Amino acid sequence: MNRKSLHWAAGALLFLAAAPAWAYIDPGTGSMLVQSALAIIAVALVAGRSAWDKVKSFFSRRRNDAADREV
Amino acid sequence: MQPTARSRPAPESVKRHPASFRDPDAGVFVAGARVLRALTAEAAARYDAVRATGFIDALERERLVVGSREAPEAPPAGFARMLEHEAVGFVSHPYEWPFALLKRAALLHLDIHQRALEREVTLTDASAYNVQFRAVRPVFIDIASFRPYREGELWSAHRQFCEQFLNPLLLSARFGIPHHAWYRGSLEGIATAALAALWPASGWMSPRELVHVLLPAGAERAAAKRTRASVEKIRRAHLPKAGYAALLGQLRRWIAGLEPRGFSATQWADYARARNYGAAELEAKRRVVAEFAARQRPATLWDLGCNDGEFTEVALSNGAGSAIGFDADPGALELACARAERARLEFLPLYQDASNPSPAQGWLGRERASLADRPPPDAVMALAFEHHLALGRNLPLEQVVAFLLAIAPKGLVEFVPKTDATVQRMLALKGDIFPGYSEAAFAAALAARARLVRTDALAGGRKLFWFEA
Numbered sequence: 001m002n003r004k005s006l007h008w009a010a011g012a013l014l015f016l017a018a019a020p021a022w023a024y025i026d027p028g029t030g031s032m033l034v035q036s037a038l039a040i041i042a043v044a045l046v047a048g049r050s051a052w053d054k055v056k057s058f059f060s061r062r063r064n065d066a067a068d069r070e071v
Numbered sequence: 072m073q074p075t076a077r078s079r080p081a082p083e084s085v086k087r088h089p090a091s092f093r094d095p096d097a098g099v100f101v102a103g104a105r106v107l108r109a110l111t112a113e114a115a116a117r118y119d120a121v122r123a124t125g126f127i128d129a130l131e132r133e134r135l136v137v138g139s140r141e142a143p144e145a146p147p148a149g150f151a152r153m154l155e156h157e158a159v160g161f162v163s164h165p166y167e168w169p170f171a172l173l174k175r176a177a178l179l180h181l182d183i184h185q186r187a188l189e190r191e192v193t194l195t196d197a198s199a200y201n202v203q204f205r206a207v208r209p210v211f212i213d214i215a216s217f218r219p220y221r222e223g224e225l226w227s228a229h230r231q232f233c234e235q236f237l238n239p240l241l242l243s244a245r246f247g248i249p250h251h252a253w254y255r256g257s258l259e260g261i262a263t264a265a266l267a268a269l270w271p272a273s274g275w276m277s278p279r280e281l282v283h284v285l286l287p288a289g290a291e292r293a294a295a296k297r298t299r300a301s302v303e304k305i306r307r308a309h310l311p312k313a314g315y316a317a318l319l320g321q322l323r324r325w326i327a328g329l330e331p332r333g334f335s336a337t338q339w340a341d342y343a344r345a346r347n348y349g350a351a352e353l354e355a356k357r358r359v360v361a362e363f364a365a366r367q368r369p370a371t372l373w374d375l376g377c378n379d380g381e382f383t384e385v386a387l388s389n390g391a392g393s394a395i396g397f398d399a400d401p402g403a404l405e406l407a408c409a410r411a412e413r414a415r416l417e418f419l420p421l422y423q424d425a426s427n428p429s430p431a432q433g434w435l436g437r438e439r440a441s442l443a444d445r446p447p448p449d450a451v452m453a454l455a456f457e458h459h460l461a462l463g464r465n466l467p468l469e470q471v472v473a474f475l476l477a478i479a480p481k482g483l484v485e486f487v488p489k490t491d492a493t494v495q496r497m498l499a500l501k502g503d504i505f506p507g508y509s510e511a512a513f514a515a516a517l518a519a520r521a522r523l524v525r526t527d528a529l530a531g532g533r534k535l536f537w538f539e540a
Contacts, residue, residue, distance in 0.1 A: 024093045025196045028230030029301050030263070030291030034282060035225045035318070036308030043311070 085144060089437040090200070097215035098150065106158045107142050109150035114215055118152075121217045124190040135179065136211045137203075159210065160371075161395060161446065164439055165199035165235065166254035167421045167429060169404035170243050170331040172209070173250070176202040177236035179209040181323040188316055193220040197232035199260070200439075204419050206393070207411045223309035226318060233283055234260030237322065240329050241266060241284070247333035249401045251422045258433055264288045279325050282318075334402040352530040357385050359527045359535050360452070363483045364389040369449035373397065373478060375425060376456030379406035383418055386452065393417035395448070399424040425456075425474070426464045451475065451482035454535075458487040461508060462497055468508055472516035480540040486513045488532040510534060 083103035091099035096114035100107040130136035142155035194216050201213035238261035239250035267288030274280035294301040364386040374383045377396030407420035431441040453475050460471045521538040528534050
């Protein structure tokens with residue numbers, strides 16, 4: 001079964017599943033809170049990294065132009 | 072999945088397993104020695120979706136998960152499908168596993184979870200009781216806990232993983248405290264709150280100790296006062312798959328590097344050096360064990376006081392099919408596990424204190440089977456062992472002999488006299504308060520319960536007794 005049909009199947013199952021999100025397991029509030037905090041940090045890090053990458057690529061372009069002019 | 076005949080009733084009655092009651096969608100049933108699993112329509116749909124990814128097939132091929140196929144029995148009322156699983160011969164509990172095996176079980180769980188995520192599958196729970204052992208090879212048994220992964224969901228079983236796998240390992244690795252007694256009493260694992268209370272302040276400098284021990288415990292305490300806000304925060308949380316995978320990876324690297332602290336310094340790890348035998352006496356004992364195994368050829372053998380498994384290996388190399396070893400010394404058990412791995416033995420070393428064996432416990436006192444309720448072996452071996460019970464633990468010699476002989480219809484038991492150097496050390500402070508302890512008394516107790524096939528005298532007054540019921 002390829003990825004696409006798996007995603008359809010998973011989507012259909014989400015629709016069908018009436019059970020609560022975590023079924024019979026007791027997740028533990030502390031663990032869940034730590035993960036939600038990590039999730040926020042992770043998103044911030046990713047956003048931060050893409051911004052930093054833009055800054056880096058801006059400067060490396062400038063340097064290359066200068067090198068070309070010197071030749 | 073191959074089609075099979077349906078609605079043929081099993082010869083043995085099909086009964087629900089007493090440990091299978093938490094998941095309303097899937098129930099484990101037993102029919103004699105066979106293991107069956109009934110699934111509701113929803114659970115069956117999840118199972119089929121997961122199977123379709125090829126994930127379970129890959130795990131089955133590598134023997135990391137028990138095989139499953141359609142069962143000939145019709146599902147019981149309320150269920151839509153019946154599967155049959157490959158049965159694991161001997162069920163053992165996490166609190167009986169030596170450190171090395173609990174570590175393997177933890178790594179297996181994480182490996183399976185990481186691979187599952189790659190295929191958009193996740194695991195509903197992280198119970199250590201979902202792993203069993205074939206010799207020292209861990210195998211995952213809860214097929215029903217696989218379900219499709221929902222993007223953004225948190226790892227709901229993280230708490231359970233930490234309490235049932237990580238924390239017991241940390242007790243040994245960080246504090247040098249074997250996990251067995253605590254874990255056996257606190258069936259569902261070592262509470263993170265308890266471990267956090269013991270944890271040194273240096274943990275606040277370590278990201279992984281913060282994430283898995285200190286912060287969850289702290290957050291739990293803080294959340295207790297503001298439950299509704301916490302629940303809201305959790306409901307809104309969205310953990311990217313990369314973050315989820317990072318958590319699993321971080322735990323895997325941490326656990327892979329954990330080693331028990333202080334075990335190698337136990338009395339038994341130095342046993343080889345401090346041993347009372349010379350090389351010739353050792354050879355004589357090995358020869359008798361080899362003959363016993365070759366003559367009896369037990370399919371399963373229990374080795375009580377197996378120590379580092381030296382004689383278990385002799386038995387397995389000479390005709391015993393498989394062996395479970397029991398010992399109360401964590402250091403010796405680590406050595407036994409290493410031996411089983413190195414020599415590829417059908418040997419499962421387990422922690423057990425014969426004077427306080429695993430009881431039946433859990434819900435209704437039946438969820439986790441006692442040692443006495445496991446399938447009995449074909450033969451038993453108790454070498455350099457009975458004196459630890461009779462003299463070390465002050466147990467009546469009669470009862471010790473009766474206990475050993477009741478384990479299997481055939482066996483090899485070693486009697487250790489008071490003149491032995493180890494016994495002398497044992498009695499040094501206690502004094503000789505055992506007038507009734509003698510080889511004659513031992514032999515009489517044995518003869519009253521079984522047929523003595525032969526005896527072999529060893530050096531230092533030790534003697535091997537070979538009995539049959």
